[in-house]
Amino acid sequence: RTSLSLTQYGPDRGWQADLLKAYAERVREASGGELDIRITFGGALIAAKDVLRGVGDGVADLGSFIAVYTPAELFNYRVGDLPVGSTDPWVGNASMMELVRTNPVVKGEFDAQNTVLLANSTTTEVVLICKEPLTSLDQLDGMKIRANPPHSLAFETFGAVMVSVTTPDVYQALDRGLIACAQTYVPTILPYRQYEVAPHVTMLDFGQNLAFGLVMNKRKFERLTPALQMVLVQAGEAYSVDYARYSLESFNQIKTELASDHGVTFHTLPDADHDRLTAAGQDTVEAFLDRGDPGVLQQFQALQKAYAAELQANGYPWARQ
Amino acid sequence: MTRGEAAIGWVISAALAFCALYVGVAVLSSLIGHAMPDEDLLVAEAMVVVAFLPQVLLVLHRRHITVDALTRHLPAAVQRPLDVVTALCGLITYGALGWAAWFALDRAILNHSVNIGFIELAEWPARAMVLLGTAGGVLACLVDLVRPHEAARRMAAEDDRP
Amino acid sequence: MTPSLLTGAAFGLSMLLVAIRVPIAYALLIGAIAGLIGIYGYDPGIGLDLAAAIRPVTSILADVPFRFVHSYELSTIPLYILLGVVAHQAGITTDVFRSMRTLVGRMPGGLAMACICGCGGFSALSGSSLACAAAMGRISVPEMMAHGYDRRLATGTVAVGGTVGSMIPPSIPFLLFAILAEVSVSKLLLAGILPGLLTLLGYFITVQIWVRLRPEAAPRRAERVTAAEKLRAVIGLWPATLLFAIIAVGVFTGLFSTIQAAAVSVLVATLIGVARRRINLASLAGAVREAALQSALLFVMAFGAKVMISLVASSNLTADLLSLTAAADLGRWETMLAIVALLTVMGMFLDPTGILLLLVPVTLPIVEELGFDIIWYAVIFVKMLEIGLVTPPLGLNAFMVKAAIPREYDVPLRDVFAGIAPFLVLEVVVVALLMAFPIISLLIPSLM
Numbered sequence: 002r003t004s005l006s007l008t009q010y011g012p013d014r015g016w017q018a019d020l021l022k023a024y025a026e027r028v029r030e031a032s033g034g035e036l037d038i039r040i041t042f043g044g045a046l047i048a049a050k051d052v053l054r055g056v057g058d059g060v061a062d063l064g065s066f067i068a069v070y071t072p073a074e075l076f077n078y079r080v081g082d083l084p085v086g087s088t089d090p091w092v093g094n095a096s097m098m099e100l101v102r103t104n105p106v107v108k109g110e111f112d113a114q115n116t117v118l119l120a121n122s123t124t125t126e127v128v129l130i131c132k133e134p135l136t137s138l139d140q141l142d143g144m145k146i147r148a149n150p151p152h153s154l155a156f157e158t159f160g161a162v163m164v165s166v167t168t169p170d171v172y173q174a175l176d177r178g179l180i181a182c183a184q185t186y187v188p189t190i191l192p193y194r195q196y197e198v199a200p201h202v203t204m205l206d207f208g209q210n211l212a213f214g215l216v217m218n219k220r221k222f223e224r225l226t227p228a229l230q231m232v233l234v235q236a237g238e239a240y241s242v243d244y245a246r247y248s249l250e251s252f253n254q255i256k257t258e259l260a261s262d263h264g265v266t267f268h269t270l271p272d273a274d275h276d277r278l279t280a281a282g283q284d285t286v287e288a289f290l291d292r293g294d295p296g297v298l299q300q301f302q303a304l305q306k307a308y309a310a311e312l313q314a315n316g317y318p319w320a321r322q
Numbered sequence: 323m324t325r326g327e328a329a330i331g332w333v334i335s336a337a338l339a340f341c342a343l344y345v346g347v348a349v350l351s352s353l354i355g356h357a358m359p360d361e362d363l364l365v366a367e368a369m370v371v372v373a374f375l376p377q378v379l380l381v382l383h384r385r386h387i388t389v390d391a392l393t394r395h396l397p398a399a400v401q402r403p404l405d406v407v408t409a410l411c412g413l414i415t416y417g418a419l420g421w422a423a424w425f426a427l428d429r430a431i432l433n434h435s436v437n438i439g440f441i442e443l444a445e446w447p448a449r450a451m452v453l454l455g456t457a458g459g460v461l462a463c464l465v466d467l468v469r470p471h472e473a474a475r476r477m478a479a480e481d482d483r484p
Numbered sequence: 485m486t487p488s489l490l491t492g493a494a495f496g497l498s499m500l501l502v503a504i505r506v507p508i509a510y511a512l513l514i515g516a517i518a519g520l521i522g523i524y525g526y527d528p529g530i531g532l533d534l535a536a537a538i539r540p541v542t543s544i545l546a547d548v549p550f551r552f553v554h555s556y557e558l559s560t561i562p563l564y565i566l567l568g569v570v571a572h573q574a575g576i577t578t579d580v581f582r583s584m585r586t587l588v589g590r591m592p593g594g595l596a597m598a599c600i601c602g603c604g605g606f607s608a609l610s611g612s613s614l615a616c617a618a619a620m621g622r623i624s625v626p627e628m629m630a631h632g633y634d635r636r637l638a639t640g641t642v643a644v645g646g647t648v649g650s651m652i653p654p655s656i657p658f659l660l661f662a663i664l665a666e667v668s669v670s671k672l673l674l675a676g677i678l679p680g681l682l683t684l685l686g687y688f689i690t691v692q693i694w695v696r697l698r699p700e701a702a703p704r705r706a707e708r709v710t711a712a713e714k715l716r717a718v719i720g721l722w723p724a725t726l727l728f729a730i731i732a733v734g735v736f737t738g739l740f741s742t743i744q745a746a747a748v749s750v751l752v753a754t755l756i757g758v759a760r761r762r763i764n765l766a767s768l769a770g771a772v773r774e775a776a777l778q779s780a781l782l783f784v785m786a787f788g789a790k791v792m793i794s795l796v797a798s799s800n801l802t803a804d805l806l807s808l809t810a811a812a813d814l815g816r817w818e819t820m821l822a823i824v825a826l827l828t829v830m831g832m833f834l835d836p837t838g839i840l841l842l843l844v845p846v847t848l849p850i851v852e853e854l855g856f857d858i859i860w861y862a863v864i865f866v867k868m869l870e871i872g873l874v875t876p877p878l879g880l881n882a883f884m885v886k887a888a889i890p891r892e893y894d895v896p897l898r899d900v901f902a903g904i905a906p907f908l909v910l911e912v913v914v915v916a917l918l919m920a921f922p923i924i925s926l927l928i929p930s931l932m
């Protein structure tokens with residue numbers, strides 16, 4: 002019987018925590034009790050910024066990580082953070098899983114860190130939450146906002162001034178008027194209560210963040226029998242699909258709830274502005290290609306097209322008979 | 323104060339003064355609608371200097387906080403071995419931190435690691451600063467091991483205090 | 485040996501080293517390293533395999549202290565220490581205490597009372613207890629001691645006074661709690677106001693009892709003060725009032741954050757000092773160096789506390805302790821008291837953020853199950869964390885005060901803790917009141 006530790010930077014709350022527990026349970030059942038996963042929540046074991054290294058070093062056996070914190074180490078994997086392609090969680094996640102499995106450059110980045118990617122996650126699409134309605138890109142000129150690279154580069158094109166604020170501090174920064182808008186995601190708005198201080202959300206249709214997920218220590222993984230390895234991998238695939246599903250469901254549900262219970266107004270940009278934003282996003286893609294592998298971007302975009310077509314034809318896997 | 327200590331004093335002062343100035347300038351520039359880049363990252367980098375570089379001074383000037391309620395009435399013959407134990411514990415502490423810093427520096431260089439931010443700042447200088455600071459701690463503990471008389475005198479002086 | 489026992493043994497090793505006057509910073513880190521080697525190197529099949537432990541333990545030692553230090557938020561501590569040093573050099577703090585002596589000097593324990601008021605005011609600006617203790621310790625301890633105050637009273641007052649920094653909003657622990665528990669940040673911050681004020685009242689009472697029992701601990705001014713002297717004393721407060729106003733107006737209008745407020749007030753205090761010809765380049769450099777040294781002294785102790793948290797997290801200690809509680813099959817209030825006892829014990833040995841990360845996720849389901857109000861629980865939790873900051877052996881606020889006072893006023897750590905002890909007696913009463921009357925915590929949030 003092998004006991005594995007799993008470190009999660011997030012709290013023991015909500016569907017993300019439930020999914021991790023379901024992952025542990027699925028692994029335990031499928032391995033006939035041979036693999037036992039113990040989860041530490043709240044980043045007490047490894048801080049969010051150090052998860053990839055910590056898991057590679059064996060501080061924890063598994064961990065949910067965010068690639069933003071290791072931009073050099075997982076440069077090509079971060080193709081998933083570029084503002085390109087589908088905003089659908091399932092299309093994004095499925096494309097990333099297949100990319101890491103089949104692309105030697107991206108897989109090599111995880112190998113070099115002594116890690117194996119077991120599952121991929123998604124933030125759902127990038128949105129801006131603002132104190133006042135944001136309905137035109139021209140309003141960004143001179144406005145202080147919190148946004149993260151790579152999306153921030155596009156906002157800067159329109160004259161926005163970047164202020165760095167961590168996710169937990171966004172509430173206070175908005176409340177005190179330090180920033181007028183913050184880049185965020187619909188599911189993040191509710192737990193951090195950002196709607197209390199900024200009741201306007203602008204939907205950008207500007208890609209999603211896909212460069213995060215669940216990794217395992219490679220050496221520990223390879224010491225397991227092929228059958229047990231398969232258990233972890235298959236449970237990871239199921240986790241990725243479930244992650245997309247719950248992201249989508251919570252996205253829709255929270256959007257409704259924010260509008261009806263918390264008085265949040267949702268805005269969209271006019272078509273002309275959306276085209277300008279997409280064009281500005283192209284600079285970010287160029288910047289990626291300066292150092293990244295063009296093959297990775299090509300494959301990622303092809304995969305997104307293929308999965309989007311599959312979605313069009315067959316619907317989501319959980320809705321199929 | 324030796325020239326080396328003075329130099330370290332200037333570097334850590336510069337790092338902390340930089341924090342106050344950069345943050346202050348950031349406030350002023352935000353009043354005129356301009357944001358200074360990466361205020362948080364640059365201050366964090368300076369914090370590494372402030373935290374690690376003074377370790378050598380803390381050891382040499384015996385600034386580390388201790389509890390001597392149980393040992394202060396022990397005879398002088400016991401004080402010397404206790405000083406040795408302290409110096410050895412210091413060697414273990416700074417040695418372990420320094421070893422880990424070496425490991426982290428090596429990896430940061432190998433991976434070309436950078437910090438997230440608007441300017442891409444390489445990670446290795448901060449890691450090197452940790453190594454430098456802990457190496458200073460190791461050196462100071464070695465000095466402590468070979469200066470027994472002064473240590474004993476210090477203890478005596480403390481016992482004389484009201 | 486189970487991981488939990490191993491963790492206990494690691495604490496024991498640290499305490500043993502502290503007892504033979506090994507610096508606290510070394511003792512904590514060595515105990516934690518020994519425990520981690522045991523956790524990562526012990527394999528039930530093979531026994532102790534040191535080689536297996538090297539990489540994970542190295543990784544923790546490389547990243548935990550670095551992550552703690554490589555932080556924008558952490559700069560509040562050196563900046564507020566620096567503010568204290570510069571304000572002292574500029575003569576601002578001496579003016580404040582000279583004025584206070586004129587105004588409240590005839591009141592028993594007047595300066596200590598003024599210091600507690602200062603802590604209350606400062607905590608409304610700062611979210612961190614340590615920053616609060618740093619600033620007030622540097623400013624008020626030397627002045628109180630110069631006025632003949634007992635060093636225990638002087639240091640104890642500042643160490644406990646700093647703890648309201650996290651009760652009165654803004655508050656970093658409440659913010660973290662709100663995020664971990666997914667409850668309203670604003671309600672939680674408001675919930676801290678009355679408990680914070682109640683705590684301050686408790687400190688006033690403690691000081692009054694102290695100076696009545698031992699009048700020599702706080703010498704009083706004998707002579708009468710004329711109205712003109714009083715007016716002059718009030719006018720003498722202008723630089724301090726200006727600094728406070730800059731911070732308060734800046735923070736509350738959203739012009740700048742608490743960290744920025746620290747930096748701006750350092751710069752303004754420097755300008756005042758230069759204008760008064762009390763500060764020159766050489767003395768300023770000395771002040772900055774001293775502030776950096778004091779910060780480094782505190783940070784290296786925090787490394788040990790942080791690595792200890794990694795040890796506790798990688799062992800099963802919290803889960804084991806809670807299952808012990810569960811196995812005892814206690815009633816609703818007994819369970820709550822057991823959690824408070826656990827918080828007290830952990831507060832003695834671990835740093836507050838670590839306890840928050842470790843205990844909030846595991847205790848919250850229990851507390852909710854028992855039907856307690858989460859906002860109320862948050863107040864009790866943060867209150868216990870704050871008490872943990874001043875309890876030995878690991879009392880970061882006590883260390884902060886010890887580190888922040890100038891060397892010529894060298895106060896042994898045991899005197900700082902001895903000074904804290906009377907306040908702890910009153911803290912027990914405050915906690916009991918908070919537990920018995922949840923309305924104290926819930927009144928203001930319920931008005932929202």
Ligand code: NA
Pocket residue numbers: 606607608609610611612648649650651652653654655
């Ligand atoms: Na506060």
Ligand code: NA
Pocket residue numbers: 831832833834871872873874875876877878879880
């Ligand atoms: Na304590």
